[in-house]
Amino acid sequence: MAAQIKNKTSLHELFETFLLTLMGRFQFLRAAIYLPAAEPSRFRMFLSKGAVPTGGLPDLIRIEDLPDETPLLKLVDLPVLDPGGVFSRAQFSCARVIAWTPEPGRPLRRQGILLLGSPRPVRFTAAGKLFLELICGQVTQVLAGSLGGILERIQDLERRSDLVRDRGQQSAPQRRRGISREDILHSQNLQTLQDIAFRFKGGVSLQELFSTYLLTLMGRLRLKRAAIYASTMPASRFIRLLVKGRSGRRDLPETVTIDEIPGNLVWGSLRDYPALNPGNVFGREGLSLVWVLSRDAPPEDAPSDLHPDAMVFMGADGDIQLTPANVKFIEILNQQIVGILKLLDSVASGHAAPGRESRAGLLDWDSNLSVLVREGVDDLGFLQEAGIRHRIFYRPAHKVGGDFYDVFPLDGGRIAVVLADVVGHGISAAMWTQAIRDHLRHMVASDAGPAASEPAAVLRALNGVLAGHEKSEIPVSVCYGIMDPARSTFTYASAGIHFPMLFRARADAVIELPAGGLFLGCLPDIQFSQETLHIERGDLLVLYTDGLHHLTTDAWRTEARESIGRNAADPEKILDEVLKLTALSGEEPESPADDRTALLFLADFPGVPDGFRRRLVMPADVRHLPALRSFIASLLGACGNISRDEAFAISFTSEDVVLNAIQHGYKGRAQGVIAFEARMARDHLEFEVSDLGRGFEFDPGRIPKFVDDTDLYRPNGRGLYMMFQLMDEVKVDSKPGLGTTVRMVKYFKGAR
């Protein structure tokens, strides 16, 4: 303590900080602290904060006027503590005796009293009570002399507790040793308090923890709003702990009576329980849920006086998909939230806290959250259905990290891919990542948001949200992209993320894709550029964060390329090998300095959906042939399982048929148009070339065979001949004066 004072922090300043913290946390108008006076039966006012009228507070309080216990006391019951009524509306003002037991079996030793006044209702949630306990615990520690003294005391009690456990509860020998059940309880709760205080010292508040829970839940189930209500000490009410999501906060009830919740309810539609959602703030009826969290799911015939521990309200714009994976996710969430609430309740109420092992598990927030964050990513089975094979490499430096990824389906068979890196690690970074993930999912899904097909617009909008946020000083790099197997494209925008890589299987090349862009949140308005890449079957897309430095080396890229070339027929093997290379051949650094994440996507498109059409109308002029070639190249790109021979056949024939229309159909005419329409199916490509030119009487028997010198040296007729050679089906529909339509089909051998 002397050392602290040497460091220019006086007791006065310390206690003043305590009072201000309490006033800020609960919005108290006034606060005062009394400490033991020279007379052993008195407390003297040490410090008061807030607008306390002069002379309104007693200078001395008699210890005998205080009850012999430490819970939160209502000043309305103890007028002697507030003779002048300076703490105003007494029902909201309270007092807390600060005390500790110096020796087992001896009465509480009172160290001080804390008075808190508020003109408005003060909500003491479980988290709030814990906070107050922490402050009182710290005041007690200071007053008791030192932290070391308290820890010593706790260890002593723990040792005695172990003794009790070893020899059986409340046995005669223990009673003779003077160890009571209360001693054990007190020691356990003190230890719990110490454990929780340790967590708080790590910079994580319960508010942040539960925020992260809600954000993870919202991201996973695509909720618009979510809230947690926790049961209060007199277990007839739920008090709102936290609300996340856009709008609606105002109309949510502060408290919900337990009687409104049927005893056998595990989850239900809020449509059936209007009392729980009075302002309908959780969105459209029938789509929002209430989920009762409790340690065990109640049986069907559970009594109506069931007292569950908490409820989670979920609001969505669309249906909430209660898939088995989502239900499992909620069950994990259930265990974690309920566990923590029970822990807090036990501390606040003086009931038995969970055992040391169980307590350690509940308080290992990093581990618990890492489970949720991992479970928060959708089951990625839809990737395989879309013809995309994948591997994910995710190694946070801590149990939860600042890297995160998300992959989820969009409409039209498209798939959204997110990779982000938030500066920092641990739970605070994790909360921020979940908030960003939730925002991004909402933007992509929202009708009002930027079109999901425009990643640059999505990043710009996300930046707008983040730049206005209190955590905007934390840099965030993001790559957001959309894979479209039907069109064989990957469209993406980048905000400061490492350069993604595309391994081109056919070209045996690796391309470092344009990336960069400013970090999100650093400026209020940032424009991002957007790129669209054509992806072919066998191509491997690699997105990664900067913790994986070795992916930038030529050696890594060469090995990856070699793997792709070596295992062209076995995409799973390619992914396994590249994943192994990514993980440094399985060698994990002992203390990675940074989170490391890589997403590997290998295109293995099964083809294009039946009925996919593309159409080009062009002038009948050879100068427009380059446009036709680009169109055909794009078309072939969409045919994921096409061979080189098939691609050659289609591109050669397409151009040749169009050239025939220009040369012969419109011969001698100044103007004309040609329509080129392609219809793609999984196993074939069908296309039609139509013109409104002269037309002719088509006779397949007159097509030269090119078998003897008479034919082989002919300067014409090869176009038609080759068309029948290269295509699987050809139909020519032409009449003089009515134009010509040539319909052709090419089947893909791999699909037949």
Added chain:
Amino acid sequence: MAFEFQEISPTAGVLRTGVDVRPENIEGYRKKLYELCERKNFTLYLDMAGAEHLSSWAIGVTALAAQKIRQNGGNLKMYGAGDNLKRILKYSRLDMIIEASSDPPPAQ
């Protein structure tokens, strides 16, 4: 430069296409090719390095050129043909009348 001719002897020369032969540039190809095919007893090496595509129009022009040069006592051979070009020669049956190789043309 497209369709560049190099005489390597009084009876032989190389015509380098350098680019795909498509409708947009077929006139230059045809003019040069037919001009060379008028020579008597001349062997013309068509160097197709750099060309991956011959339109059916260009195939017809080449077939007719082969006929002309042979009628004049000479020959037409193709060099530097890549996979795609060989595919075109095969499906058009031009490979029946023109010998094609992926090697570079003879220096002399």
